[in-house]
Amino acid sequence: MTATVTTPAVTTPVTRRGRGLTKKSVVPWLFLAPGLLLALVFKFWPMAKGVWLSFFDVRPFLGDKWTGLDNYTRVLTDHRFQDAIGHTLLLGIGQSLGAIVLGFVLALLLEGQARSLKIVRTAVFLPAVTATAVVGELWRLMYYPTSDGLINSGLDFFGLGPVQFLDNPDLALWSTMAMGIWIWAPYNMVIIMAGLAGVDRSLYEAAAMDGVSLRQRLRYVTLPAIRPALGIVLTLAAIRGLRVFTEVYVLTGGGPAGSTEVWMTRAYTLGFTRNDIGGASAASVVLLCVTLLLTVTVNHFRKRGDVR
Amino acid sequence: MSAPVIEPVRTTAPKAKARRSGKTQRTTPARFDTALGWNDRPGAAWALRILLCATALGIFAAPFLAILSGAFTRNASGSSLSFLPHDSTLLNFTVAGERGIWDYFSNSLVIAGGGLLLQLVVCTLAAYALARHRFRGQALILTLFMLTMMLPEEVIAIPLSLVLGDVPVVHLDLKGTVWGVILPLGAWGFSVMMLTEFMKDIPDEIEEAARLDGVGELRMLWQIVLPLCKPALGVAGVLGFIMIWDQYLLPLIAAKDPTDYTVTVALSVLRTDPEVGSGVVLAGAVIALLPSLIVYLLLQRSLVTGIAAGATKG
Numbered sequence: 127m128t129a130t131v132t133t134p135a136v137t138t139p140v141t142r143r144g145r146g147l148t149k150k151s152v153v154p155w156l157f158l159a160p161g162l163l164l165a166l167v168f169k170f171w172p173m174a175k176g177v178w179l180s181f182f183d184v185r186p187f188l189g190d191k192w193t194g195l196d197n198y199t200r201v202l203t204d205h206r207f208q209d210a211i212g213h214t215l216l217l218g219i220g221q222s223l224g225a226i227v228l229g230f231v232l233a234l235l236l237e238g239q240a241r242s243l244k245i246v247r248t249a250v251f252l253p254a255v256t257a258t259a260v261v262g263e264l265w266r267l268m269y270y271p272t273s274d275g276l277i278n279s280g281l282d283f284f285g286l287g288p289v290q291f292l293d294n295p296d297l298a299l300w301s302t303m304a305m306g307i308w309i310w311a312p313y314n315m316v317i318i319m320a321g322l323a324g325v326d327r328s329l330y331e332a333a334a335m336d337g338v339s340l341r342q343r344l345r346y347v348t349l350p351a352i353r354p355a356l357g358i359v360l361t362l363a364a365i366r367g368l369r370v371f372t373e374v375y376v377l378t379g380g381g382p383a384g385s386t387e388v389w390m391t392r393a394y395t396l397g398f399t400r401n402d403i404g405g406a407s408a409a410s411v412v413l414l415c416v417t418l419l420l421t422v423t424v425n426h427f428r429k430r431g432d433v434r
Numbered sequence: 435m436s437a438p439v440i441e442p443v444r445t446t447a448p449k450a451k452a453r454r455s456g457k458t459q460r461t462t463p464a465r466f467d468t469a470l471g472w473n474d475r476p477g478a479a480w481a482l483r484i485l486l487c488a489t490a491l492g493i494f495a496a497p498f499l500a501i502l503s504g505a506f507t508r509n510a511s512g513s514s515l516s517f518l519p520h521d522s523t524l525l526n527f528t529v530a531g532e533r534g535i536w537d538y539f540s541n542s543l544v545i546a547g548g549g550l551l552l553q554l555v556v557c558t559l560a561a562y563a564l565a566r567h568r569f570r571g572q573a574l575i576l577t578l579f580m581l582t583m584m585l586p587e588e589v590i591a592i593p594l595s596l597v598l599g600d601v602p603v604v605h606l607d608l609k610g611t612v613w614g615v616i617l618p619l620g621a622w623g624f625s626v627m628m629l630t631e632f633m634k635d636i637p638d639e640i641e642e643a644a645r646l647d648g649v650g651e652l653r654m655l656w657q658i659v660l661p662l663c664k665p666a667l668g669v670a671g672v673l674g675f676i677m678i679w680d681q682y683l684l685p686l687i688a689a690k691d692p693t694d695y696t697v698t699v700a701l702s703v704l705r706t707d708p709e710v711g712s713g714v715v716l717a718g719a720v721i722a723l724l725p726s727l728i729v730y731l732l733l734q735r736s737l738v739t740g741i742a743a744g745a746t747k748g
Contacts, residue, residue: 157563168618
């Protein structure tokens with residue numbers, strides 16, 4: 127993370143016969159070659175190609191036609207994409223904050239050395255190791271809209287009628303958010319717990335001596351100590367929120383009536399169902415820029431925080 | 435959801451603390467193990483904690499029981515899910531088998547096995563060079579590997595699917611082969627970073643001594659560095675497996691037709707089949723769930739420490 131800015135003049139090591147270049151200086155590049163090659167072909171090349179294609183009207187058999195920024199204006203003025211921005215932000219922010227708060231509560235609850243706690247922790251962490259597609263199927267069935275669906279039968283017990291969690295356009299996004307929180311809270315729990323383990327115990331003791339209330343103890347001892355962990359959790363969550371795809375795709379597919387359409391599901395539909403490669407590429411490039419911007423900004427603030 | 439959880443904690447825990455410090459004048463050094471000051475002695479706080487733990491288990495673990503029981507229930511076709519199978523049967527698994535779930539499953543196993551092997555080899559080699567060698571452009575290479583982490587698959591999905599259909603220079607069509615999924619998973623920035631950090635901590639003296647004995651680079655990596663890196667390799671292995679098993683978009687775009695899907699992607703095929711009930715979908719979900727569950731339960735300690743270490747170093 128430290129080495130992002132200082133990249134001195136890029137020297138290609140290929141001048142093998144140079145005087146200073148012995149066997150020794152070639153060796154690291156041999157070790158790096160497979161990784162760099164794979165990253166180049168399957169990450170950086172597609173990225174460059176995506177940027178390139180975003181300026182074209184891509185026509186499979188007729189040849190691509192340069193259209194400049196047309197794709198971008200088309201995507202950004204499309205009302206379904208505009209709706210998708212709102213959904214992405216709402217889903218990303220709600221899901222991230224929910225998962226962080228719940229993860230923090232879980233970490234406070236399950237902190238400790240006892241064996242029984244370890245078992246509970248293992249069980250609670252299950253959602254985070256389960257493949258998203260499986261989680262999606264599970265939640266579809268839990269949200270089943272009749273009174274014998276799992277959640278609805280629980281609501282039925284309290285005399286509340288069956289709720290159309292995924293079929294009601296006003297509810298579908300919130301239902302998706304609940305699933306996202308369920309997936310990511312345990313993950314955040316582990317990271318926050320690692321932060322809690324690093325808190326100086328003598329501070330707790332000193333605080334107790336001073337007769338500090340539990341609330342103040344959390345506020346002035348625990349929270350500052352786990353701030354780095356929270357920073358990491360927040361960064362990861364923000365990036366995850368922007369690129370959210372699989373959760374939505376397997377749970378609702380963007381429906382009903384586009385009420386859960388997020389930026390990436392929209393781009394996917396555009397690219398693979400409508401064969402509008404140029405438009406989909408433009409949408410992806412926009413998302414990529416926002417992601418990179420967000421990463422850089424958050425890193426900047428995190429570093430400043432660390433120095434202070 | 436969180437408000438009712440926090441409130442009672444605030445009111446009861448200080449009471450427990452006051453009682454503890456008041457009665458016994460700190461015979462044993464008061465326990466400040468946890469931020470909330472939980473203690474093991476039976477009491478109101480203790481009971482509350484058990485209640486809250488049970489709630490957490492109910493929310494996060496019980497749905498898995500529902501999957502299991504649904505998968506073993508006859509005619510779970512419509513909707514009913516419960517925590518205990520009624521009218522238990524293996525029929526759902528038989529039907530799922532007829533729909534080709536085991537073929538999808540073996541696709542998944544080949545991809546997970548091959549992908550993980552490739553990923554570990556590639557990332558170990560790169561980490562070795564980054565940690566144990568000094569060369570020009572090192573910072574740039576490190577940045578490149580970090581960029582692979584920041585470059586989500588979702589964002590490059592569309593051009594990647596074109597690249598998979600026609601790999602640059604060699605003009606191979608990887609679509610419909612397992613290579614289309616395995617190769618893009620090879621360079622994973624997270625593993626490279628983590629292994630690099632770990633390998634840096636190996637003392638130079640060990641390496642120098644080996645060099646004096648005339649050990650070459652490959653033997654150095656294989657016989658000296660790797661054995662010392664076992665814990666880190668374990669973490670990279672578990673996290674890598676779970677990450678690969680969780681892939682959805684990549685197998686989807688790398689497939690030529692639905693028979694190339696992995697088991698996780700195939701679940702949606704199963705779901706849209708009108709002749710198949712939710713019991714069968716759940717049977718498929720159990721099959722898709724099992725490998726990552728087994729890996730997690732066997733190696734969960736290294737996984738959890740890995741996430742924590744990766745996150746705090748990241």
